[in-house]
Amino acid sequence: xxxxxxxxxxxxxxxxxxxxxxxxxxxxxxxxxxxxxxxxxxxxxxxxxxxxxxxxxxxxxxxxxxxxxxxxxxxxxxxxxxxxxxxxxxxxxxxxxxxxxxxxxxxxxxxxxxxxxxxxxxxxxxxxx
Amino acid sequence: xxxxxxxxxxxxxxxxxxxxxxxxxxxxxxxxxxxxxxxxxxxxxxxxxxxxxxxxxxxxxxxxxxxxxxxxxxxxxxxxxxxxxxxxxxxxxxxxxxxxxxxxxxxxxxxxxxxxxxxxxxxxxxxxxxxxxxxxxxxxxxxxxxxxxxxxxx
Numbered sequence: 001x002x003x004x005x006x007x008x009x010x011x012x013x014x015x016x017x018x019x020x021x022x023x024x025x026x027x028x029x030x031x032x033x034x035x036x037x038x039x040x041x042x043x044x045x046x047x048x049x050x051x052x053x054x055x056x057x058x059x060x061x062x063x064x065x066x067x068x069x070x071x072x073x074x075x076x077x078x079x080x081x082x083x084x085x086x087x088x089x090x091x092x093x094x095x096x097x098x099x100x101x102x103x104x105x106x107x108x109x110x111x112x113x114x115x116x117x118x119x120x121x122x123x124x125x126x127x128x129x
Numbered sequence: 130x131x132x133x134x135x136x137x138x139x140x141x142x143x144x145x146x147x148x149x150x151x152x153x154x155x156x157x158x159x160x161x162x163x164x165x166x167x168x169x170x171x172x173x174x175x176x177x178x179x180x181x182x183x184x185x186x187x188x189x190x191x192x193x194x195x196x197x198x199x200x201x202x203x204x205x206x207x208x209x210x211x212x213x214x215x216x217x218x219x220x221x222x223x224x225x226x227x228x229x230x231x232x233x234x235x236x237x238x239x240x241x242x243x244x245x246x247x248x249x250x251x252x253x254x255x256x257x258x259x260x261x262x263x264x265x266x267x268x269x270x271x272x273x274x275x276x277x278x279x280x281x282x283x
Contacts, residue, residue: 027234031227038227042197042234044261076246077183080195107197107261 026062026085034121037095037113043085044107051109053102060100061088062109094119178239179215179263188274190246190267197261198234206265208251213265216240248273 031038039062043051046064054061064085091097095113102111179194192213196204204217221234248270256265 028231029221029223029229029234030231031224032230033227037230038224040221040234042261044195044197047260074185075182076185077181077192077243079177080180080182104260106200106258107195 023084023086025087039111041109043109048104055097058091059088060091188269192265194263196263206256208254211245213243
């Protein structure tokens with residue numbers, strides 16, 4: 001009798017539907033050169049239109065909402081869930097936020113944050129009199 | 130160097146702490162509902178990459194692998210001895226002229242062998258890549274498909 005009670009919801013068993021509403025943090029590389037900061041994020045399984053890159057004030061958010069897929073009842077290998085992705089960054093000072101742009105390619109998002117001219121390394125000419 | 134870089138992202142720091150503590154990046158259950166979970170990150174050791182889902186239809190087996198950033202030339206797909214083999218290299222090169230500030234997408238060589246659940250028509254296997262998902266469709270061998278036998282009354 002007590003075994004049947006243990007299997008019901010609320011006794012440590014998490015319903016499957018919760019897993020697919022879960023949001024994961026995508027893996028990201030960040031590179032920098034004199035002109036820009038380049039953020040590269042892995043967001044597989046979503047078409048470009050479903051990926052949202054937003055600048056709100058001084059934060060940058062990369063988000064991809066899970067697409068509804070045909071649930072196959074005959075799955076025999078299941079190593080990943082169709083999940084939503086989200087990651088938010090604070091944009092550092094010195095970035096031209098209006099010029100931030102993003103491209104997607106093969107499930108990877110490339111976000112370029114151009115630096116403001118005043119922040120770019122500037123060579124000062126040394127004059128000798 | 131941009132001032133304020135150290136403040137760039139709170140989750141960077143939290144993520145590093147998470148990474149140091151994590152052994153089971155492929156656990157589906159993080160113990161509680163809700164809250165962000167680390168996506169299976171490419172790691173050279175300990176974890177299996179790429180993650181694969183597979184399902185069966187009436188006439189084929191379909192495998193899907195999550196391979197963001199991979200180009201067709203980076204991987205090979207074989208059908209051999211009743212197994213599906215995926216082999217390749219995930220090159221995440223540092224773009225020329227840039228310095229690295231954060232690196233989570235590490236370059237990785239991978240090889241995975243998956244036993245097929247049934248016989249397939251090896252010549253009719255197709256593989257396509259879209260949005261970082263590799264889809265391999267293996268039509269079931271014709272002799273394994275159900276065949277209806279007509280019943281004739283004498």
